[in-house]
Amino acid sequence: GQQLNQSPQSMFIQEGEDVSMNCTSSSIFNTWLWYKQDPGEGPVLLIALYKAGELTSNGRLTAQFGITRKDSFLNISASIPSDVGIYFCAGHLGSNTGKLIFGQGTTLQVKP
Amino acid sequence: EPEVTQTPSHQVTQMGQEVILRCVPISNHLYFYWYRQILGQKVEFLVSFYNNEISEKSEIFDDQFSVERPDGSNFTLKIRSTKLEDSAMYFCASIGPTVGIQETQYFGPGTRLLVL
Numbered sequence: 359g360q361q362l363n364q365s366p367q368s369m370f371i372q373e374g375e376d377v378s379m380n381c382t383s384s385s386i387f388n389t390w391l392w393y394k395q396d397p398g399e400g401p402v403l404l405i406a407l408y409k410a411g412e413l414t415s416n417g418r419l420t421a422q423f424g425i426t427r428k429d430s431f432l433n434i435s436a437s438i439p440s441d442v443g444i445y446f447c448a449g450h451l452g453s454n455t456g457k458l459i460f461g462q463g464t465t466l467q468v469k470p
Numbered sequence: 471e472p473e474v475t476q477t478p479s480h481q482v483t484q485m486g487q488e489v490i491l492r493c494v495p496i497s498n499h500l501y502f503y504w505y506r507q508i509l510g511q512k513v514e515f516l517v518s519f520y521n522n523e524i525s526e527k528s529e530i531f532d533d534q535f536s537v538e539r540p541d542g543s544n545f546t547l548k549i550r551s552t553k554l555e556d557s558a559m560y561f562c563a564s565i566g567p568t569v570g571i572q573e574t575q576y577f578g579p580g581t582r583l584l585v586l
Contacts (some may be wrong), residue, residue: 391574400474400561400577401513446513455518455526456501456565458575464510 361385364447364461371437372469379464380431387454390423390430395444395463404445405432413439437468472496474578476562482584485551491547491560491581499566502545503575504528504537507559516560519545552585559583 364381371377381390389408393401405416407423407430414421420433430449434441447461475494483489497500504516517527521536536548543565549556558584563575 376560389574393577398580398582400579403574403576406574407550414491448513456503456575457515457518457526458505458563459515460502460513 360457361430362447362449362459362461364464366396366464367462368465368467369468369470373437373439375437377433377434377441377466379445379447379466380429381449381461382429384428385449386427387449388398388427389450390421391450391458392419392421392430392432395446397443397460398418401446401448406461425462439468439470442468444464474562474564474576476560476578476581478581479579480582480584482586485554485585486551489549489552491562491583493521493545493547493562495545495562495564496566496576497543499564501525501565502537502539503563503565504547505561505563505577508559509558513561516547524542525568539573549583552583554585557583557585581586 362381383438391406392404394404395401405414405421410423410427412423418435444463444465446460455460477492502519505513506516507513515528517531518525534550538546559580561580562578565575
């Protein structure tokens with residue numbers, strides 16, 4: 359089946375540092391989404407990307423939809439302790455059911 | 471802001487028992503989903519539901535699983551005879567009123583199911 363390969367698996371950084379994570383796939387996706395999940399909670403949508411090459415920001419977060427539609431990255435600038443959590447990329451292949459395929463997640467820890 | 475709600479937040483059950491997980495999607499949404507997340511793993515698609523029928527299901531969604539929209543607001547996932555490996559976090563999500571590429575899924579807070 360379709361797979362999203364997300365990296366890195368985990369990151370441990372100092373507060374104030376910038377962070378970058380990415381997802382790649384062998385399949386072409388119509389939509390890329392980035393979610394954040396806090397422990398015991400559901401995924402919360404951070405950024406949605408709809409067009410190849412699109413670069414979108416949401417506060418300190420910036421994400422891009424790769425030009426080949428097979429990859430995406432998420433950057434977090436000037437990290438703060440509340441950025442701690444698991445970040446998931448998810449892709450929509452364009453099926454009429456809206457099914458999302460998720461990456462394995464990047465666990466981010468921020469040291470104050 | 472409208473949100474997806476789920477009950478219960480936690481459920482503990484004995485192997486072989488039936489469980490029903492409940493979701494109230496966002497009110498004008500028409501497409502509904504269940505996903506599962508085993509502890510420490512990624513979120514996995516189980517089933518999508520539209521117009522009172524299943525539109526797609528994964529290989530995980532076998533005969534032990536069923537979904538229903540019993541009224542205008544609730545969306546349920548039933549596991550007929552739970553197994554140990556059904557222990558996971560179950561998330562409900564919804565989109566609407568269309569499922570075009572401009573629509574994004576909003577997830578509920580999840581139900582943590584523990585099968586003993």
